Amino acid sequence: MAAPSPLPGTDASAMRNDVDTLLGLARSRTQDDRARLMMGIVSLCQTRSPEAAAEPVLGDIFLNLVRDAETALRQTLAEQLAESDWAPRALLDLLMLDEIEIARPLIARSPLIRDEDLIRILVEATIEHQIEVARRPRLSARVADAVIEGGQAAPLTALAGNTTAEISDGGLQRLVEEARRLAALRAPLSRHPRLNRDLAKTLYALVGDALRNELESRFSETGPALAPAITAAIEETLERPRAAMTVLLSPSGSGQDDRDEMDRRLVDKLAGSGQLRPGFLIRALREKQLGLFEHALSVLSGHPLTQIRQSVRRNSADALYLACAGIGIDRAVFPTLLIELRRLNSGLPGHESPPDLSGRTITTMEAGYGFRMLMEAPVGGTV
Structure with missing residues (x-):
């Protein structure tokens, strides 16, 4: 659906000073009037934040419109509000838990979505919503920890690939530990900019030759002894099982x-x-x-x-x-x-x-x- 045209002859300033006009359009049953009203209010939000007295009225109008709006119109609204510095809190709560195609732009880039909102999405919404949270640029360490605590494979993989996320040292260590059971984590973690030498040793024991070569090349610049150190680190994990297997294969076994x-x-x-x-x-x-x-x-x-x-x-x-x-x-x-x-x-x-x-x-x-x-x-x- 194409975005409705703004109200004829009505700029953002006039809309802000004429709440009666907004309420009149809100009572209209025609789809065109309701769509024009919604997008007109979006223009108002993007121009400047409304006066405190108008906020509750605008919030009620938005909610009344959105609950009955078609999916395409809700998606257009979410796209517009993702760039806005103001929107009714109840409306954000509604849209961020809507279908993922509607919620995605808000989760990804809205400055109005707080850490508390993101954590709520992780708890209440679908796995697709959780993945979008994990991908959000400059994700806070608090939310990153919540993603890790959830333990879901797809969000964890998305977080591992989010190089702008503020993952704590403990969080990064937990991700590397999760890589023992989740192979999809190994490649993004091996290339993560915050990976340190100790965690690289753990990953080295889990990945294939190509990623091992990348790890050796990357960390050799900061210390030529990395490869021997990594090799020594995995010997305890792998060499004893090999020795035990050799004994088991021996015809002179016990x-x-x-x-x-x-x-x-x-x-x-x-x-x-x-x-x-x-x-x-x-x-x-x-x-x-x-x-x-x-x-x-x-x-x-x-x-x-x-x-x-x-x-x-x-x-x-x-x-x-x-x-x-x-x-x-x-x-x-x-x-x-x-x-x-x-x-x-x-x-x-x-x-x-x-x-x-x-x-x-x-x-x-x-x-x-x-x-x-x-x-x-x-x-x-x-x-």
């Missing part, structure tokens, strides 16, 4: 109980350092480490180890599928995992296919509940 205890310790070490991820399951199977697979799936899923071991020895793969779906393994990946497991586990779980869920997407909560129900039910075909 008895089964000792091997099981080593599996448990290795998985606990990886989980404690943030290195245990679903992809580790296939890696363990390809290295012929069934015990590691079982311990890792138990820790990742939260299901008891005894039930995980039962699921991999059943005559069907339904329970195992649910356990894997519960930690986010995609149905397209599961067949590969199942092939590797059957090669290692005498063809078990049986040769039946996983449940056919092609008609819908199973949630992790549904998968976890389904696994528990299945394992608690009597099963005649377990091995």
